[in-house]
Amino acid sequence: MNIIVCCKQVLDPEAPPASFKIDPAGSKVVPPSNVPPVVSPFDENAVEAALKIKDKQGGKITVLSLGNNLTRDVVKKPLSMGADELILLEDAAFEDGDSWSTAYALAMAIKKIGEYDLIFCGRQAADWDSGQVGSGIAEILGIPTVTLAKKVDIVDGKAKVERVIADGYQVIEVSLPALITVSNELGEPRYATLKGIMAAAKKQPTVWKPADIGVEAAQIGAAGRKSKLLKLFQPVREGKCELVAADSPAEAGTKLAEKLRETKLI
Amino acid sequence: MADPKGIMVFGETIDGNLSSITTEILGCGRKLADDLKEELYCVLIGSQLGEAPKKAIAYGADKVYTVDDPLFKEYQTDAYVLAMDKLAKDASPRILLFGQTSIGRDLAPRLAFKLGTSLSMDCLELNINAATKLLEQTKPVYGGNARAIFTSETIPQMATIRQKAMSPLAPDESRKGEVIPFKADVDPSQIRTKLVETVKEQIAGIKLEDASIIISGGRGIGGPDGFKQLEELAKILKAAVGASRPPCDNKWIPDTAQVGLTGKIVTPELYIAVGISGASQHLAGCSGSKNIVAINKDPEANIFKEARFGVVGDWKQVLPAFTQKVKELISG
Numbered sequence: 001m002n003i004i005v006c007c008k009q010v011l012d013p014e015a016p017p018a019s020f021k022i023d024p025a026g027s028k029v030v031p032p033s034n035v036p037p038v039v040s041p042f043d044e045n046a047v048e049a050a051l052k053i054k055d056k057q058g059g060k061i062t063v064l065s066l067g068n069n070l071t072r073d074v075v076k077k078p079l080s081m082g083a084d085e086l087i088l089l090e091d092a093a094f095e096d097g098d099s100w101s102t103a104y105a106l107a108m109a110i111k112k113i114g115e116y117d118l119i120f121c122g123r124q125a126a127d128w129d130s131g132q133v134g135s136g137i138a139e140i141l142g143i144p145t146v147t148l149a150k151k152v153d154i155v156d157g158k159a160k161v162e163r164v165i166a167d168g169y170q171v172i173e174v175s176l177p178a179l180i181t182v183s184n185e186l187g188e189p190r191y192a193t194l195k196g197i198m199a200a201a202k203k204q205p206t207v208w209k210p211a212d213i214g215v216e217a218a219q220i221g222a223a224g225r226k227s228k229l230l231k232l233f234q235p236v237r238e239g240k241c242e243l244v245a246a247d248s249p250a251e252a253g254t255k256l257a258e259k260l261r262e263t264k265l266i
Numbered sequence: 267m268a269d270p271k272g273i274m275v276f277g278e279t280i281d282g283n284l285s286s287i288t289t290e291i292l293g294c295g296r297k298l299a300d301d302l303k304e305e306l307y308c309v310l311i312g313s314q315l316g317e318a319p320k321k322a323i324a325y326g327a328d329k330v331y332t333v334d335d336p337l338f339k340e341y342q343t344d345a346y347v348l349a350m351d352k353l354a355k356d357a358s359p360r361i362l363l364f365g366q367t368s369i370g371r372d373l374a375p376r377l378a379f380k381l382g383t384s385l386s387m388d389c390l391e392l393n394i395n396a397a398t399k400l401l402e403q404t405k406p407v408y409g410g411n412a413r414a415i416f417t418s419e420t421i422p423q424m425a426t427i428r429q430k431a432m433s434p435l436a437p438d439e440s441r442k443g444e445v446i447p448f449k450a451d452v453d454p455s456q457i458r459t460k461l462v463e464t465v466k467e468q469i470a471g472i473k474l475e476d477a478s479i480i481i482s483g484g485r486g487i488g489g490p491d492g493f494k495q496l497e498e499l500a501k502i503l504k505a506a507v508g509a510s511r512p513p514c515d516n517k518w519i520p521d522t523a524q525v526g527l528t529g530k531i532v533t534p535e536l537y538i539a540v541g542i543s544g545a546s547q548h549l550a551g552c553s554g555s556k557n558i559v560a561i562n563k564d565p566e567a568n569i570f571k572e573a574r575f576g577v578v579g580d581w582k583q584v585l586p587a588f589t590q591k592v593k594e595l596i597s598g
Contacts, residue, residue, distance in 0.1 A: 011408075013408070013409045013546075013547070014545075017411060017544075017545075017546060017568050020408065020411045020412070022412060029408060029412065098384065099375070099384075099385070100379075100384060103379065123528065124387075124528070126408070126409055127407065127408055128407050128408075128414070129387070129388065129405075129406065129407050129408070129409065129527065130387055131371060131375065131387050131388075132375035132378065132379075132385060132387065134375075135372070135375035135376040135379065136375060136376075136378075136379045138376070139376055139379035139380055140379065144343070144344065144458035144459055145343060145372075145376060146343075146459060147343075147371065147372045148368070148371065148372070150521070160462075163368075164368075164521065165368040165464070166367070166368055166522070166530065167466050167467065167522060168464065168465045168466040168467035168522065169464075169465050169467065170461060170462075170463070170464045170465070171461070171462040171463045171464075171465065172459050172460065172461055172462065173459065173460040173462055174458060174459045174460075175458055178458075183528065184511065184514075184515060184528065185514070185521045187515070188515060225384075226383065226384035226418055226420050227384040227385075227386065227416045227417070227418045228416065228417050228418060228419075229414055229415070229416055230402065230415040230416065230417055231414070231415045232407070232412055232413070232414050232415075233412060233413055234411065234412050234413075235412075235413055237571045237572065240574070241560070241570045241571070241572075241573040241574065241575065241576045242574065242575050242576070243570075243575075243576045243577070243578060244575060244576065244577045246577075248583075249577075249579035249580055249583035249584045249587075250583055250584070250586070250587035251587070252577045252578075252579050252584055252587075253561075253577065253579075253583075253584040253585060253586070253587030253588030253589075253590075253591065254587045254588065254590075254591045256559070256561075256575060256577050256584070256588055256591075257587075257588050257591035257592045257595060258591065258595070259575055260536070260559065260575070260592075261595045263557075265535065265536045265557055265559075266479070266503060266536065266592060266595065266596065
């Protein structure tokens with residue numbers, strides 16, 4: 001079983017909201033200086049989905065990350081969790097893409113890798129929350145997709161996927177090769193083991209430039225976008241919370257109930 | 267392909283009725299169509315569509331394209347993508363809209379790549395720029411920390427719309443419109459997935475989407491037992507119980523209870539957040555609530571920025587007294 005997992009390096013979504021800043025031009029987020037980037041959380045769920053399959057029937061997991069000046073300790077995390085190989089699409093030309101230019105570059109890299117049975121992506125990246133790259137890669141490669149997976153098993157040469165819906169889940173069978181996007185309902189990704197971290201430290205990622213995957217600079221990154229960002233801004237929060245003052249937590253609870261009654265909320 | 271014209275809404279039906287999100291998108295689509303002085307189309311794909319096409323006209327559509335065929339009884343990616351691809355090419359709408367639902371999330375991106383056009387998912391606002399006549403698409407990004415406005419010159423301009431972000435028109439049964447059956451020409455051999463079964467996991471009690479009061483618990487609840495206390499309060503208030511992501515990830519409560527960017531979007535009259543810090547991705551699901559009340563021991567917790575009333579304190583000590591008083595007030 002050859003499995004490819006696409007992982008994106010993002011600003012840490014768990015960083016304190018107060019540290020979130022946008023540049024004056026309203027075009028970019030200013031990375032907080034004291035919070036290191038992370039692998040996008042849903043992509044870690046995707047790595048976990050791949051590892052669960054590898055645990056059961058073996059196989060090779062290749063991780064693909066795209067960006068520029070990627071932080072090695074961050075992009076290597078899937079290796080320390082148990083993935084086998086890391087390929088970086090790393091070049092200034094890959095920067096500031098949208099779903100189109102990103103999916104295109106990743107699909108071309110996957111074509112170059114050649115052999116694959118399953119491709120996993122996170123359901124959406126923690127920065128732009130687009131939720132399109134997985135479906136885009138699958139359309140470009142001409143393979144079926146199942147999105148929003150919470151469980152993936154291989155049964156009789158097919159993938160059996162539990163797909164999250166609003167009031168439960170669907171069980172879907174799909175022929176391979178297929179692309180599956182993974183949701184957090186799959187469960188917490190495993191921790192890196194010490195052995196894994198040491199093995200990852202020794203591995204050197206393969207770095208591919210645009211020419212290595214046969215793409216033109218005009219098709220990728222900012223140049224390959226189909227959508228234009230007009231403005232990026234922070235919604236204004238009212239911040240007019242009335243705190244209930246009391247001598248004890250229990251009294252506060254009682255007063256809160258009275259307050260809600262007075263304002264006819266209950 | 268003819269000159270692109272008109273606004274097309276992909277509608278969803280439940281047992282022969284329009285889903286509520288569909289009426290919301292039709293309301294939004296009607297406004298965009300009027301701004302552009304063009305027509306509003308609704309697409310309904312399924313089996314036994316019943317009264318839904320008529321309802322779509324009552325809610326604002328000028329034309330309703332229907333694909334009514336047992337092959338489309340259940341949503342399957344390949345079948346729906348192929349049908350919509352053919353229809354989008356035949357009818358060539360200028361704008362194509364979907365709901366941010368289990369179906370829209372899956373169908374819209376795959377279709378956008380097939381049509382060679384761009385898409386914004388989970389939009390909160392859509393406007394026509396007066397000068398360029400292009401669609402401006404506002405959506406939350408960075409887990410709700412920021413909003414972005416996108417535009418695109420590729421046609422059709424596509425967007426999915428968040429549930430409850432738009433308002434439906436009052437239905438007018440006397441509105442006139444045209445229902446146009448459409449032949450999708452999809453062969454079953456083109457469908458590469460098989461839907462084995464659908465498993466409903468609805469939590470007991472009132473549905474989150476329908477509740478006018480919601481009691482939600484977060485990481486601070488600490489375990490499944492804490493949720494029993496929330497349920498007790500919920501029973502008294504006839505409220506639904508929800509959660510932020512950590513309790514779901516830790517299996518303290520089923521995943522279907524998750525409120526947030528990737529869970530349910532709720533807009534109750536009253537949302538009581540207990541032990542919830544207020545991560546942006548959670549607020550994305552509940553900030554449309556009319557009134558938020560927060561109980562949290564951390565005075566700096568982000569949830570207080572959204573709340574109308576708050577108590578700074580350990581919920582384990584606050585909640586029993588609160589529940590007791592609520593019980594008295596309600597029964598009295």
